[in-house]
Amino acid sequence: MINKYAEQNRPGSCLINYPFIAWASDVAESLGIPSAMLWVQSCACFAAYYHYNHGLVPFPSESDPKIDVRLPAMPVLMHDEVPSFLHPSSPSPSLRTAILDCRSIVQVSNDTVRCDFMKADDCREWLDSKPASSVIYISFGTYVYLKQEQVDDIAHALLATGVAFLWVMRPWRQGLGRELHSLPQGFLEKVGDNGKIVRWSPQEKVLTHPSVSCFVSHCGWNSTMDALSCGVPIIAFPSMG
Structure with a gap:
């Protein structure tokens, strides 16, 4: 792809990747x-x-999975508080390998890079209608x-509290082995205009809207930074990493 653009007189000047x-x-x-790495x-x-x-301090291992971790200038991390990819029980050991492979190429930068993963749904008019x-x-x-049971629990909690909500439920591409989530029968009818479900949202615009009170988040880096700055x-x- 880089070579193709170079042939079109649009050469790449820098490549930004993540861990x-x-x-x-x-x-x-x-x-x-x-190249530069965006640490997330x-x-x-x-x-x-x-x-x-670098093996500087002991970490949980297969033989001793409940050891606590003592890092300089940080509180003691209990064995279940270390980054999950580093724990021997991690379901994603390949991600640990990927992150460790990039240790020697990380560069720190405060530059701002913005893009949307997919086209965002327009929800401003609905937000404008709320107190x-x-x-x-x-x-x-x-x-x-x-x-699916977590989706059900969230839906039932929203119905029980009656609070207004904007819920992003992104679709999953076929071939990933993940079924589409479903909502409880009659959920949308009971909610009516008190709730709105979208496939993707313009998150920064949502978080700066005066009708939004709080953010239920998986605490990914982008979402955390968006919430803090807004x-x-x-x-x-918290769900991974």
Whole structure:
């Protein structure tokens, strides 16, 4: 792709990737293009990966999965508080390998890069119709896949409280082995105009809207930064990483 654009007199000047696709930096190097990594986790996570990778402090292992971790200038991390990819019980050990593979190429930058994963639905008119600080915004980001019973629990809780809500339920591509979520029978009829479900949202615009009171989030890096910068309280539902 990079070569194709170069042939069209649109050469790439920099390649930006994130920790799970470290091989992109190898591609950039082979083409003589500078690359930078957008680190999408906290400084504490970065420190944990660094000390794990260099064997500087003991971490939970197959033989001792309940050891606590002591990192410099940080509170003691209980065995179930370390970044989940580093724990021997992690269901995604390949992601640990991917992150550790990129240790030597990380560059820190405060540059802002924005893009939407997919076309956002227009929900401003609906938000405009709601009183100030009355709407709960619910979104679990790009990758988190909830169990159907978790979706059911959220739906029943929304019905029970009667609070207005904007809920992002993104569709999943076929071939990923993930079934589409369903809502309880009669849910939409009971909710009426008190709730709105969209496939994708213009998140920054939603979080800065005066009708939004809080954000139910999986605590991904983009969502966390968006909520902090917009001053919106988070109801935390950390789900991975």
